[in-house]
Structures are given as structure tokens and as C-alpha cells.
Amino acid sequence: MVPALFLVDHVRRETRDTTTVELVSVANGQGMRFAAGQFNMVYVFGVGEVPMSITGDPGRPERLIHTTRSVGAVSVAIGKLKPGDVVGIRGPFGTAWPLQEAGGKDIVVVAGGIGLAPLRPALYHIRANREKYRNVFLLYGGRTAGDLLYVKELERWWSESVFRIEMTVDRAPASWHGTVGVVTSLIPRISVDPKQSVALVCGPEIMMRFTARELERYGMEQTQISVSLERNMKCAVGFCGHCQFGAKFICRDGPVFRADKIVPLLGMREL
Numbered sequence: 716m717v718p719a720l721f722l723v724d725h726v727r728r729e730t731r732d733t734t735t736v737e738l739v740s741v742a743n744g745q746g747m748r749f750a751a752g753q754f755n756m757v758y759v760f761g762v763g764e765v766p767m768s769i770t771g772d773p774g775r776p777e778r779l780i781h782t783t784r785s786v787g788a789v790s791v792a793i794g795k796l797k798p799g800d801v802v803g804i805r806g807p808f809g810t811a812w813p814l815q816e817a818g819g820k821d822i823v824v825v826a827g828g829i830g831l832a833p834l835r836p837a838l839y840h841i842r843a844n845r846e847k848y849r850n851v852f853l854l855y856g857g858r859t860a861g862d863l864l865y866v867k868e869l870e871r872w873w874s875e876s877v878f879r880i881e882m883t884v885d886r887a888p889a890s891w892h893g894t895v896g897v898v899t900s901l902i903p904r905i906s907v908d909p910k911q912s913v914a915l916v917c918g919p920e921i922m923m924r925f926t927a928r929e930l931e932r933y934g935m936e937q938t939q940i941s942v943s944l945e946r947n948m949k950c951a952v953g954f955c956g957h958c959q960f961g962a963k964f965i966c967r968d969g970p971v972f973r974a975d976k977i978v979p980l981l982g983m984r985e986l
């Protein structure tokens with residue numbers, strides 16, 4: 716439960732409200748080993764502690780990387796961090812994307828908005844182990860073109876043809892030549908064997924529900940789809956109950972769940 720001290724080494728503004736920080740441990744100058752999909756509790760001293768997905772490359776743990784959208788007290792404080800500042804880190808916590816089970820299969824990665832951050836470590840892993848997977852698609856949707864994350868990196872991956880990338884925005888000026896519409900509208904563009912595929916999905920809950928439904932229409936079972944959930948957290952280790960969702964604790968049983976275990980609960984108001 717005691718946070719370890721991490722030094723802010725580098726800060727990059729991604730969009731008008733989203734920032735990426737690279738951290739190194741004060742104790743040993745290193746980052747942190749983690750599995751793609753896991754999260755940390757990030758503590759800004761004097762402000763508070765919030766869960767944040769780890770968004771770096773799991774194969775390169777020399778830097779601990781978090782991308783944060785500023786929505787409230789703590790995330791705004793993370794967005795204002797400068798090189799040389801020190802934060803507290805607890806973790807890594809939680810479950811990981813099922814990248815071993817995906818071996819030998821097609822993969823469909825579907826991200827909405829900041830939901831690309833928890834999926835980026837999975838994309839790094841797939842890229843580094845490309846021969847282990849068949850067709851790989853990344854479908855990514857943002858509110859506007861200015862809200863899309865990691866654009867330069869996505870352009871590089873697109874030019875390398877490591878995997879097929881399709882992007883869409885909800886609203887666009889006339890100068891935008893790409894797709895306009897919700898991210899589920901990109902699903903008909905994939906060509907995978909639905910019975911030999913795995914889908915990794917992260918974004919707003921409504922987006923994950925509709926994406927799971929469209930992937931099922933495509934021929935996939937919910938057992939082949941994984942989603943990552945967010946809830947308010949305090950302890951992050953299954954003690955306090957803040958993140959309880961039905962019979963599950965998101966911090967301990969998630970945040971990555973197989974869709975058949977959790978998606979049916981997403982529409983229930985009383986949860």
C-alpha cells in the first residue's frame with residue numbers, strides 16, 4: 716500500500732486535454748515490469764491518488780509511461796506535472812489482455828478516445844511478436860481529429876503495414892478526408908475469421924457494449940472478446956469495495972474482463 720517515489724523524466728502534450736508522462740523510479744532509475752492491460756495508482760502529493768493504465772511498451776520497462784486525460788482534481792494535477800516533479804506509484808495491479816490465448820489467431824483491437832492508452836501496450840507486444848499472430852486490425856475512434864492520441868506513432872505503424880489501422884472521428888471539418896462516424900461503423904472493414912479471432916476493446920462503456928454487439932453480429936462469441944472497465948478506486952487491492960461491480964471487484968478481478976463475464980451487467984442501472 717505504500718507508494719514508491721517516481722521522478723517525472725519527460726512530459727508530452729498529446730491533445731488539448733491529454734498528457735503523457737514518463738517516469739523513473741527514484742530508488743533505481745528504472746521504470747516498472749508490467750503486463751499489457753495493468754494499471755497503477757498514481758499519487759500526486761497533496762491532491763490525491765487515481766488509477767491510471769500503464770501505456771508504455773511491456774518489452775521496454777526502463778520507463779513507466781502514463782497518458783492522462785484531465786477531467787478532475789487529480790488528473791488535472793497529473794496533466795500539470797513537469798520534469799523533476801515526484802509522484803507516488805503503487806502497482807502494477809489488475810488483469811492483463813489475453814495475448815497468449817490470442818497466439819495463432821486474428822486480432823481485432825477496438826479503441827475509443829483515451830481507451831487507446833490501456834491498449835497501446837498490447838499493440839507494442841503484438842508488433843514485437845508479429846509472427847505469432849495472423850491478421851491484426853486496429854479500429855480507433857475519437858471525438859475530433861484533434862482528440863486522437865499517438866498520431867505520429869500510428870502513422871508510423873500504418874506506413875510499416877504491421878497491422879491494418881482504421882480511424883474515424885465523431886465530428887470533422889470539411890478539410891478532414893478520413894471517416895466520420897462511430898467506431899463500430901469500422902467493423903465491416905475488418906476481414907478476419909470470426910471463429911479464430913480475439914477482440915480487445917476499450918473505451919466508454921456504451922461504446923464497449925455496442926462494439927461487443929457488432930462483433931457478435933460479425934460472428935464472434937462474447938468469450939472471444941475482452942473489455943477493460945473503469946470504476947472509482949481507493950485501495951486497488953480488493954479491500955475497500957469502492958470498485959465493486961455486481962459480484963466483481965474491478966481492481967482485483969479486472970480491469971480486463973472477458974465480455975461474457977461482464978458485458979451483460981453493463982446495461983443494468985442498479986449496478
Ligand SMILES: Cc1cc2nc3c(=O)[nH]c(=O)nc-3n(C[C@H](O)[C@H](O)[C@H](O)COP(=O)(O)OP(=O)(O)OC[C@H]3O[C@@H](n4cnc5c(N)ncnc54)[C@H](O)[C@@H]3O)c2cc1C
Nearest residue numbers: 754765766767768782783784786787788789790945946970
Ligand atoms: C483501471 C483504470 C485505468 C484507468 N486508466 C486511465 C488512463 O490511462 N488515463 C486516464 O486519463 N484515465 C484513466 N482512468 C480514469 C481515471 O482514473 C479518472 O479519470 C480519474 O480517477 C479521475 O479523477 P479526478 O480526481 O481527476 O477527477 P474526479 O474529481 O474524480 O472527477 C471529476 C469529474 O470528472 C468526471 N470523470 C471522472 N472520471 C472521468 C472519465 N474517465 N471520463 C470523463 N469524466 C470523468 C467525474 O464524473 C466528475 O464529474 C482509469 C481508471 C481505471 C479504473
Ligand code: FES
Nearest residue numbers: 951953955956966
Ligand atoms: S478499489 Fe478497493 S476493492 Fe477495488
